[in-house]
Amino acid sequence: MIKVGILVISDKASKGERKDESGPIMKEIVKKLPAEVSKYKIIPDEKDQIKENLINWVDKLRLDLILTSGGTGIGPRDITPEATKEVIEKELPGFVETMRIKGLEKTPFSMLSRAIVGTRKKSLIINLPGSPKAVRENLKVILPAVKHGIEILKGNTSHCL
Numbered sequence: 001m002i003k004v005g006i007l008v009i010s011d012k013a014s015k016g017e018r019k020d021e022s023g024p025i026m027k028e029i030v031k032k033l034p035a036e037v038s039k040y041k042i043i044p045d046e047k048d049q050i051k052e053n054l055i056n057w058v059d060k061l062r063l064d065l066i067l068t069s070g071g072t073g074i075g076p077r078d079i080t081p082e083a084t085k086e087v088i089e090k091e092l093p094g095f096v097e098t099m100r101i102k103g104l105e106k107t108p109f110s111m112l113s114r115a116i117v118g119t120r121k122k123s124l125i126i127n128l129p130g131s132p133k134a135v136r137e138n139l140k141v142i143l144p145a146v147k148h149g150i151e152i153l154k155g156n157t158s159h160c161l
Contacts, residue, residue, distance in 0.1 A: 002035035002150055005063040007043065007053055009070040009080050010130060014044040021132040022069040029139045030065070033147050038063055045071050050083035058087075058123040064150050066123060067139075070130035072115045080127050081116040088118030088125055095126065095145070099138045106137065122153045 006026050012018035020042055027037050039057055043049045050068070057063045071080030085091075095117035103110025115127040124146065128135050 002030070002033050002064045002147070003038045003062070004030050004033075004035045005039040005041075005053075005057040005061070005066040006037055007039075007041055007050070007057075007066060007068045009043055009045055009050060009068055011044045011077060013042050013070075022128070022130060022135040025132050025135050026067050026069065026128070026139065029136065029143065030067070032143060033065075035065065045077040045079060047079050047083045050080060051087050054084065054087045054120070054125060058120045058125075063123055064154075065146065066125045067128060068126070069128045069135055072113050072127050072129050074112055074114070078114070081114045084116040084118065084125060084127055088116070088120050091116065091118040092124075092149070093117075095142050098141055102141045103134065103137065119153060124149055124153060 006023050008020050008023045010018065010020065013020045023040060030037065039061065041053060043053065054066060057066055068080055071078045096115050099115065100110050100113055113129060117126045128138050
């Protein structure tokens with residue numbers, strides 16, 4: 001069973017000014033891995049809080065997969081990619097390239113995403129947009145590679161022969 005953390009990054013949702021709709025979508029979709037959500041948290045767009053949660057969830061809780069939602073655009077408070085870059089050890093550009101390419105089939109705004117995907121220790125960290133529709137579409141595209149990536153991170157390479 002894959003242990004998942006869901007980190008929603010939104011000033012408005014963290015203050016209760018807007019309902020979080022992307023978190024429940026992520027919870028539902030990851031069940032297909034199969035996975036269980038061990039941590040779920042909504043925080044403001046604050047770099048130190050993002051980094052602190054990512055590091056804690058990987059280093060202390062040893063979650064296999066962390067999905068973030070929000071803060072990947074070009075707005076003045078969008079800093080999720082910068083925070084993520086500071087905690088990951090290896091970047092996986094194939095994930096974000098695929099998400100952007102598939103997203104372009106639906107909207108030209110996909111090219112404005114600055115999402116980052118990478119690894120820290122034996123965990124996979126994936127930035128997703130804040131839009132519930134984009135979360136659903138992006139996870140659908142990358143989910144087949146997520147389970148395989150986590151298996152490789154855990155040292156299971158027998159299927160790679």
